[in-house]
Amino acid sequence: MNLSRRHFLVLMPAAAIAWKAVLAGTPEQAENYKLSEHWWGMLIDVPKCIGCGNCVRACAAENDVPDGYFRTWVERYHVSDENMTNPEVISPDGGKEGFPVAKEDAEKYFFVPKMCNHCSDSPCTQVCPVGATFVTPDGVVLIDPKYCLGCAYCVQACPYGCRYIHPEKKVADKCTLCYHRITKGLTTACCESCPTGARQLVDLKNPKDPIHEFLKTHNVQVLKPQMATGAKAFYNGLDGSVR
Amino acid sequence: MSAFKDAGHLFRFAGLFVLAFIIFLVVRHYVVPRSFGQYGHYRGAAISEIAARPVKFAGHETCETCHSDVLDVKSKGKHAHVNCEACHGPLAKHAEDPSAVTPVKPDTAVLCARCHTATAAKPKGFPQVDPADHSNGVPCETCHQPHSPAIDGSTASATGGAK
16 A cells, blocks of 8 residues: 555654654753742832932943833832822933932832832733743743844733833843843842842842841832732832832 | 545545645744743743843952952941942953953042932931032042041031031
């Protein structure tokens, strides 16, 4: 029967391709850095923030963030006694060059640094139609610029407004948690340049990280917990008026 | 075999499907990157590509390997926990080749004011001054050494306009 020979000829290249695909799936081993040993996040200590804008400038310098776009920015909240649920929020140029002087008027003022929350159940990665954005095995939300189409679904999906379309590359861009630094044992550029320690990189899989003790002993929140994003930017001393 | 007697056209048609499937597999093999699906529904190699981007801030440990004299001064003062590049800016290139890139000394009039200008929005315990009122235009470093800003032998109450 020549039918079996035809099937044989058909199946041989198919089996070869399938075997190649299996071989390609073998994970590569990165030197010294193991993806499975880390689960990164950020601690933001709101009462320590002085609104100097060092983090915004450092982030722009480290990551070549174009002018007018921000991977991290600082907001100044002004909460009046009469209208506590409707605060006045300003962020001139992302807080890059600081803030106008707030006059003493006995009302509540504070600074809130914002950045990608590196959610573990991230809404932005779920909407990507091409698999260009993802949560890495060590808990960082990244964008593959070679795969991104620039459709901006993820920009709309992020409840924290942390993504933008890069004006020159025309692909989505966002905080990488300085992935190129943290995988080399450095801290992020924003943490490195924060003069008051208001931002701290945390590794939740490291049992020696002081974050574990901090989370036990402080009133720590994440932004928009009702959205169940699994956010990993932990805010200490966060005011209820922060959106 | 009588069941397949007049079924030749069906086999030819099925053969077309098999051929199309093989072409699909071959095209997919060349179009889809090798590392796609390595960790999930994305290109696994993107992780190492992003991790390979160059570093601009060297990190204070790198600075301290050479500038241990500054570290000694700084670690005793109020600015002990302010990292070098928080004021001096990104200097990984200087760390790689100290002679090729020489850092510019920051202008204290801008630098100090960024953090220490008094505003109601800052935490109450943080040292803040009105720069114009505090020094009448005298540069900050005339009295305060940035690496250890407390003035020797004085207390906070003796410092003019300081809060």
